[in-house]
Amino acid sequence: MPTLTTPARLEPLIAYLSDLRGRATIERLRELLAESNVTLDDVHDFVEFDHERYRRNLLAIGAWFEILVICWRSGQRSPIHDHAASTCGLKILEGVCSETIFERAPCGQVVARRTQDMVTGQVCASQDADTHQVSNLQPDGEDLVTLHIYSPPLRSMKRFSITGNTVDEYRPQTFEFSGGDGI
Numbered sequence: 001m002p003t004l005t006t007p008a009r010l011e012p013l014i015a016y017l018s019d020l021r022g023r024a025t026i027e028r029l030r031e032l033l034a035e036s037n038v039t040l041d042d043v044h045d046f047v048e049f050d051h052e053r054y055r056r057n058l059l060a061i062g063a064w065f066e067i068l069v070i071c072w073r074s075g076q077r078s079p080i081h082d083h084a085a086s087t088c089g090l091k092i093l094e095g096v097c098s099e100t101i102f103e104r105a106p107c108g109q110v111v112a113r114r115t116q117d118m119v120t121g122q123v124c125a126s127q128d129a130d131t132h133q134v135s136n137l138q139p140d141g142e143d144l145v146t147l148h149i150y151s152p153p154l155r156s157m158k159r160f161s162i163t164g165n166t167v168d169e170y171r172p173q174t175f176e177f178s179g180g181d182g183i
Helices: 008-018 026-035 041-046
Strands: 055-062 065-072 087-094 096-104 110-119 123-127 131-135 144-151 157-160 167-170 174-176
Touching: 008 041, 008 055, 008 065, 008 144, 026 087, 026 123, 026 144, 041 055, 087 096, 096 144, 110 123
Parallel strands: 055 174
Antiparallel strands: 055 065, 065 144, 087 123, 087 144, 096 110, 096 131, 157 167
């Protein structure tokens, strides 16, 4: 199986991230994603969906970053989560992304404070204890594809429940590609 090549429009971004000697700031990730002109066509070889849950597809990785193409079918959402000791920036490449921001209530439970819908080209970012959920709440047949940068790579995060004080450690599954046929 052939190895996938890095999309040309992402080469400057990957070169910058490869030179990092520490964690990227949230402001810098927002800026990098906002300035990038990457499109869905650029990352099409990394677009792979799962019918059961959203799918994290690895595009590039280095000591202080990872870049993922995350694919969401209608109705799929991330768990309510934080980013532990990582900074995350995401850019919508296709579809409508609904991000719900959560805060802790005095009793310790998480409470949804606001949801914003973002469309192709928009960027958002979060880090550390920032708690959110990312969803594709659009009708059947309307997919969502997002480009994510984590600095450093996200290896675990806290996952929260709205039905109590439940918090657990979660290790997200990431898929690596060796060819354009998917996994």
